[in-house]
Amino acid sequence: MTATLIDGKAFAAKVREQVAGHVTRLKEDHGITPGLAVVLVGEDPASQVYVRSKGKQTVEAGMNSYEHKMDADTSEADLLAVIDQLNNDPAVHGILVQLPLPGHLNEDLIINSIAPEKDVDGFHISNVGLLGTGQKSMVPCTPLGCLMMLRDYHGSISGMNAVVIGRSNIVGKPMAQLLLNDSATVTIAHSRTKDLPGVVKQADIVVAAVGRPEMVPGDWIKEGATVIDVGINRIERDGKNKLVGDVDFESASKVAGAITPVPGGVGPMTIACLLANTVTACCRANGLAEPEGLTA
Numbered sequence: 001m002t003a004t005l006i007d008g009k010a011f012a013a014k015v016r017e018q019v020a021g022h023v024t025r026l027k028e029d030h031g032i033t034p035g036l037a038v039v040l041v042g043e044d045p046a047s048q049v050y051v052r053s054k055g056k057q058t059v060e061a062g063m064n065s066y067e068h069k070m071d072a073d074t075s076e077a078d079l080l081a082v083i084d085q086l087n088n089d090p091a092v093h094g095i096l097v098q099l100p101l102p103g104h105l106n107e108d109l110i111i112n113s114i115a116p117e118k119d120v121d122g123f124h125i126s127n128v129g130l131l132g133t134g135q136k137s138m139v140p141c142t143p144l145g146c147l148m149m150l151r152d153y154h155g156s157i158s159g160m161n162a163v164v165i166g167r168s169n170i171v172g173k174p175m176a177q178l179l180l181n182d183s184a185t186v187t188i189a190h191s192r193t194k195d196l197p198g199v200v201k202q203a204d205i206v207v208a209a210v211g212r213p214e215m216v217p218g219d220w221i222k223e224g225a226t227v228i229d230v231g232i233n234r235i236e237r238d239g240k241n242k243l244v245g246d247v248d249f250e251s252a253s254k255v256a257g258a259i260t261p262v263p264g265g266v267g268p269m270t271i272a273c274l275l276a277n278t279v280t281a282c283c284r285a286n287g288l289a290e291p292e293g294l295t296a
């Protein structure tokens, strides 16, 4: 069997087009331009690349992009002051603080200082609680992108067995929550899981969010399963730098029914969902109808 390729790059372009349409409507009918502020502390090169492409796509969608670059040794107080200023700025509808933060900064404290309604990452405890109880929230971008692709491919995932590998607050746990909200039967696997290959073999849907290059081989996958590869791992192969996922694409794509590639899968959808969340936040802030199909 050769898997259907789920083209995240093309899907993301469609989402961005929808976002741009809503932005035009907000501007023309209401005189409002959605704004996204990204805060980057330190000079991690991978983060810089990611922040740059977010800024570029934000502007391409017709929105305002604000970037705050701060030194790696920025104090907690100074970072909190910037967030406070953004919380109170009516031109800013979404705030993203790039993670991971340098070690001397308390990540939980920083994230929970963002106004929940501007927390376009969906990491604030209020949004986590709202999602966990099935209430309207800001939904984390990476899991939201994965859910959109799964819904698009399957129509409904109700009753399907889903296995999420990884239990981080930014991917694994919110992913499991979204799958559960869509009535999948969800298993969360992690580094202490016994017989991971056996657990994965049960899955109609596998979401791999581990951070280990090509860890999941094809022979763990049930024939015909849908595989969503969240992993972004930079490796060196044949003297070249390469981006690979947490799934061994070569072997998995021979067994799976459908699979997302890396690059060109979950990554582009993450950024598209960030733009979508910013429009959603902007509509909510102004008491306007929210875009349909761009939220969970």
Ligand SMILES: NC(=O)C1=CN([C@@H]2O[C@H](COP(=O)(O)OP(=O)(O)OC[C@H]3O[C@@H](n4cnc5c(N)ncnc54)[C@H](OP(=O)(O)O)[C@@H]3O)[C@@H](O)[C@H]2O)C=CC1
Pocket (backbone or CB within 6 Å): 142, 165, 166, 167, 168, 169, 170, 171, 172, 189, 190, 191, 192, 193, 196, 209, 210, 211, 212, 230, 231, 232, 233, 266, 267, 270
């Ligand atoms: N495409 C995108 O937009 C994004 C991609 N990513 C990528 O997704 C991956 C995961 O990111 P993130 O969730 O932040 O990572 P974390 O490091 O926070 O979490 C990794 C999870 O994987 C589990 N794990 C580690 N080793 C194993 C193992 N051998 N077997 C089973 N489980 C294991 C860990 O288990 P335990 O809890 O027991 O330690 C942990 O729960 C990374 O490659 C990251 O770069 C992340 C965000 C966005």
Ligand SMILES: Nc1nc(=O)c2c([nH]1)NC[C@@H]1CN(c3ccc(C(=O)N[C@@H](CCC(=O)O)C(=O)O)cc3)C=[N+]21
Pocket (backbone or CB within 6 Å): 049, 050, 096, 097, 098, 099, 100, 121, 141, 142, 232, 243, 262, 263, 264, 265, 266, 267, 268, 270, 271
């Ligand atoms: N507050 C916060 N929110 C995040 O959502 C967040 C974060 N911090 N820190 C880092 C991770 C990682 N992440 C990615 C998003 C897009 C791509 C992406 O577009 N990847 C391209 C390839 C890019 C390349 O070639 O390097 C692709 O997969 O096709 C990758 C990784 C968001 N994260």
